[in-house]
């Protein structure tokens with residue numbers, strides 16, 4: 415057997431990481447440059463675009479790759495500033511351009527790194543319960559980050575001498591809204607994209623990112639996505655075309671909100687990934703057509719629509735998860751996790767209601783106190799797993815004997831209680847007897863040495879009985895069944911002990 419030193423065994427994994435990191439960070443650099451260039455192409459006026467997708471890339475890259483993403487992001491920001499100076503035929507010296515570019519890079523990267531850190535920290539390791547809080551935080555802190563990035567960005571152009579003080583002041587708001595629109599509309603999709611890349615390249619991921627594993631499972635989606643998506647994009651294009659064809663007719667703007675309603679419908683019926691893709695394409699359609707149709711005048715309305723759509727969609731996407739979560743909690747609250755019988759608290763509440771209804775309708779109702787015999791001996795002899803199995807077997811059998819309207823609850827340990835509405839003493843005794851017989855029959859195949867059996871006390875409600883008084887009589891009957899040798903039923907007042915053997 416060859417003995418390999420620990421360091422050399424670790425080398426292949428480290429090499430994989432380095433290659434993975436190189437691919438991921440290069441992808442960030444390229445995408446960030448492409449996004450910058452795209453927002454340039456799509457400007458409807460000087461420094462004015464509906465969105466700035468580079469901000470979404472920066473946020474998502476920092477969220478997935480952490481501080482390492484700052485290198486390609488800073489490089490792309492600097493390159494962007496150089497390209498902007500070239501395009502605008504800036505009169506600034508090279509030193510001033512580099513200085514302005516560095517300033518811009520610092521503000522932009524810091525703003526979106528801080529946003530990414532805050533959002534990641536808000537995702538707890540199980541993620542599920544914290545997702546709505548993380549979305550709120552993303553929307554609120556996103557605004558703060560966009561303000562910070564816009565002030566820094568405008569300030570750097572001012573420092574380069576490309577913007578006068580007056581123009582700089584007026585540029586801050588559109589810059590900020592452009593950044594914010596992009597991070598809200600594209601940020602989550604970019605984040606899932608970088609996360610998929612990190613997984614593929616086997617780059618170690620932050621624990622919080624695993625919290626997003628649940629997302630794709632939230633909604634099942636319908637098969638009509640391939641039809642719905644083009645239909646909605648067509649509707650959005652038609653709405654913008656109609657608005658552009660008669661810009662003086664104000665009410666046409668309402669068509670934008672009609673298309674948003676359609677988009678909401680899609681988000682509600684498709685998977686999370688399909689919804690994110692659809693939001694991104696819908697917003698891209700707005701951006702491209704705003705430039706193509708010269709709709710710059712309506713920029714703020716369209717941005718408002720894009721932000722509202724994306725923010726609203728994120729909350730609707732987590733709704734199914736919240737429903738599922740509350741159902742899970744409800745189940746935990748009402749059902750015993752081992753046996754599936756009702757929990758004591760829930761059973762008592764339901765049994766009280768059943769008794770009240772039976773009394774109100776003048777119908778009989780009976781109670782069975784059911785106890786598994788010798789559980790302690792089963793545990794001691796064959797182990798707790800055997801005891802657990804005996805308990806689950808017993809509940810399964812009892813449930814089969816009981817009717818749909820009957821209740822079965824675990825009061826604690828090996829003590830169970832059944833509430834039987836519309837059940838007179840004879841029917842109650844017959845049901846209890848069936849349970850005892852069925853468990854005795856099943857016990858033959860029980861793997862342990864000590865076979866499980868049941869003792870049951872039976873009581874039927876009288877006119878003024880409440881849960882407590884009925885339970886007391888059923889419990890007394892159970893005590894009689896136990897004292898008489900177990901594996902049998904005892905019925906109150908009937909006074910006789912029914913033997914099963």
Ligand SMILES: Nc1nc2c(ncn2[C@@H]2O[C@H](COP(=O)(O)OP(=O)(O)OP(=O)(O)O)[C@@H](O)[C@H]2O)c(=O)[nH]1
Pocket residue numbers: 752785786787788789790791793797798799800801802805826827828896900
């Ligand atoms: N395996 C298992 N044992 C449990 C569970 N809950 C309680 N027990 C055990 O069940 C035993 C109940 O003991 P006892 O109240 O003396 O009842 P018993 O041994 O069935 O005796 P009788 O009721 O008099 O026939 C205790 O040893 C508990 O520790 C459970 O969920 N699983």
